Amino acid sequence: MTTLLLLGVSSRHVFSIQKMELHRHVLQCLLSTILICIILVASLVLDETLVVALVNDEGWALLAFKGGVNDPLGVLKSWNASDQSPCHWYGITCDLQSKVKQINLQNTKLAGPISPEFRHLQNLRSIVLSRNNLSGPVPWTELSEIGKSTALEPVCFQFSKSFLKI
Numbered sequence: 001m002t003t004l005l006l007l008g009v010s011s012r013h014v015f016s017i018q019k020m021e022l023h024r025h026v027l028q029c030l031l032s033t034i035l036i037c038i039i040l041v042a043s044l045v046l047d048e049t050l051v052v053a054l055v056n057d058e059g060w061a062l063l064a065f066k067g068g069v070n071d072p073l074g075v076l077k078s079w080n081a082s083d084q085s086p087c088h089w090y091g092i093t094c095d096l097q098s099k100v101k102q103i104n105l106q107n108t109k110l111a112g113p114i115s116p117e118f119r120h121l122q123n124l125r126s127i128v129l130s131r132n133n134l135s136g137p138v139p140w141t142e143l144s145e146i147g148k149s150t151a152l153e154p155v156c157f158q159f160s161k162s163f164l165k166i
Contacts, residue, residue: 058100059086061120069112069134075105099123107131116142 055063059081066076078090087094093102100121111133118124119142 054084055081056085058121059083061115061117062086062089062092062100062103064117065115068115069110072109072111075108075110095123097123102126102128104128105132110134112136114138118142 059079062079063081066079069076071077075090078088079086080089083089085094085098086092086100087098091103091105091108092100093104095101101123102125103118103121104126106128107130109132110129113136114129114134116139118127118139
């Protein structure tokens, strides 16, 4: 107290300063919470790409493919980052453990490259992408990683003949 009095500050002023600091901290927390709520509401209303994503790793791998292709028929519209799993997405079949086991997007007019991110689909057994306008090199190195952790049959790839001309 002696030091405070030498500086011209009483204990009553110290208490007021501490009280103001507490109010400032509470106000900062409240403003941060309000800002987060505004951002979440805006993302839901304005742009679905800003939605907080819940999808699992397999969903992210499929969304990477979706992001790289042109989808003129809108068949990949059901592929949504806010879903917990991709098991109900168009062209996706899952096993009993809710792991992607088949991708069948045959004759859907998709155009673009095949994503090397398919390597993250460790239970994948079949990819059917024939009768599309897919182009570019087939990422064989990455695709050969599919299923390495399982002892099941190798993955079956089905592409159109024109796609395999590299």
